[in-house]
Amino acid sequence: MRNKTLKTVIIIVILAVVGFLVYKFTAGSNPKEPKASAPAAGGGRAAGRPILADAYVVKPVKLDEIIKASGTLQSNEExxxxxxxxxxxxxxxxxxxxxxxxxxxxxxxxxxxxxxxxxxxxxxxxxxxxxxxxxxxxxxxxxxxxxxxxxxxxxxxxxxxxxxxxxxxxxxxxxxxxxxxxxxxxxxxxxxxxSPSTIMTTLQQLDPLKIDFATPEKYRNVIKQGDPVYFSVAGDTNRYKGSIYAIDPKIDLATRSVKIRAIVPNSSRRLFPGSFATTEIQLKDNPNAIMIPSQAVIPGTRFKQVIVADSGKAKFVVVETGIRNESNVQITNGLQIGDTVITSGILQLKPGMPFKYNKVQ
Incomplete structure (x- = not known):
């Protein structure tokens, strides 16, 4: 009798333990119980939030195009x-x-x-x-x-x-x-x-002088014989003027530049052969030039690009550049007047990605 009672108690205890475990498991997996949301990793931008970017609206500007190059003074005859x-x-x-x-x-x-x-x-x-x-x-x-x-x-x-x-x-x-x-x-x-190899002295014609310099090949058809050339030399505050009288018909294959020679009056004898000169050629004024901030241009191995706003999304456009100054660069092909060019946040933007304007210039 006693054995039968003991067995009954053990069965009751086992059932109680199993029932408790079933209850805990069912309560822990209740889908109605709210879960704690994980914080955004690194505190970064929430998914789907547009990037803020500065922009520049392309407008025509008057550009005084000046070609600068390094040159060397030469004797007219030597x-x-x-x-x-x-x-x-x-x-x-x-x-x-x-x-x-x-x-x-x-x-x-x-x-x-x-x-x-x-x-x-x-x-x-x-x-x-x-x-x-x-x-x-x-x-x-x-x-x-x-x-x-x-x-x-x-x-x-x-x-x-x-x-x-x-x-x-x-x-x-x-x-x-x-x-x-x-x-x-x-x-x-x-x-x-x-003997015939002995250099006894030299003879040079100092008035006039020649100045030799080179310009990029894209200006080959713009520069003409007779165009004025302005230059300065080290140690002299004066600005001198010459005129182009010869243009090399061949483009240099190594530098992709064209050699130019100008004649320079030197009656004062203040200029000397061999002097280093900084030359300037002023081309015709361009009243409708397109100039954009330099930081908007994305350099590449084969071409250059800018990001243009297209219905609130980023559109990458291939462009060709011209002359530069301290902060801007000329765009000769690829942009139109009225286009909106992105100037900041360029590294985060991808083609077709939405963005919002932070500041428009």
């Missing part, structure tokens, strides 16, 4: 004076840095051997002429053959050719100024033996 033959300097007739006229004798080389040879040839030619005159008289009386007369006549002509050659050699012993200009520093002295 030459290194070298002898044509090897010889010894016997006389120097110029002063360093002096102004000389075309044809002025500057340096004399030893010419004694050439003059002696020239004198010998002239005597031999005179003798051959005398012999030729006698033979022509004998030919008239059949005292000599025509062949002998022809040989002597040929000798007279040969002596004449040798004389002309030595006279040409004699001229090579005189170093003269090939044009009017200013002499440089002297590199030789009297008594020095010089």
């Amino acid at each position: 030459v290194e004076l070298k002898p044509e033959i090897t010889g010894r300097i016997t006389q120097i007739y110029f002063k360093e840095g002096a102004q000389v006229s075309k044809g002025t004798l500057l340096i004399k080389l030893y010419d004694g051997d050439i003059r002696a040879q020239l004198q010998k040839l002239e005597l031999q030619r005179e003798l051959a002429k005398t012999t030729l005159a006698r033979q022509e008289k004998l030919l008239k009386i059949n005292g000599i053959s025509q062949q002998d007369v022809d040989v002597t006549a040929n000798q007279v002509s040969a002596y004449g050719a040798d004389i002309e050659y030595n006279r040409a050699q004699l001229q090579k012993t005189e170093i003269r100024a090939p044009f009017t200009g200013t002499l440089g520093l002297r590199n030789v002295s009297e008594g020095a033996i010089v």
Whole structure:
């Protein structure tokens, strides 16, 4: 009897424990019980909330387009004076840095051997002429053959050719100024033996000067011969003016630029060859230029883009740029007057993404 009672108590306890566990499980999974919502990760923008962005409305502006480039001043004419033959300097007739006229004798080389040879040839030619005159008289009386007369006549002509050659050699012993200009520093002295590789001095024409510079190839058809060029040089506050007189017909393949040369008056002698110059070419004013803030342009490897507002959504547009200034850049293709360009929040925007204006300029 006692065993039966004990079994009954154990069964009741087991049933009670099972019932408690079933109740706890059912209560914990009740779908009507509210759940705690998780906080937004990192405190970021809520999903679906539009980005705030600044914008700029494209409008026409007057643009004074100026092409700036670095240039170098060059002599109008420049030459290194070298002898044509090897010889010894016997006389120097110029002063360093002096102004000389075309044809002025500057340096004399030893010419004694050439003059002696020239004198010998002239005597031999005179003798051959005398012999030729006698033979022509004998030919008239059949005292000599025509062949002998022809040989002597040929000798007279040969002596004449040798004389002309030595006279040409004699001229090579005189170093003269090939044009009017200013002499440089002297590199030789009297008594020095010089060869055709010896630079004795230089001669430069300083008035006028040339200035060489390069501009991007897109301006090739805009710049014309005769256009003015303004420039300044280091250490000089003056602004100088020249005019374009030559444009290289070939575009440089390495830099994609075109070389330009201008002529510059230099009667004051304040400009010097080799000076670095900052040049400016002012093109025709553009009254309807499109200028936008520089930060609106998204650079790329193949092209540049801007973000344009399209019914409250971001639209990426490929553009071509022109000249720049401190804060703006010219758009030559891709935008129209009245377009709204996004200037901030560019990194967060994607094509077709909605946004709201924070400030419109």
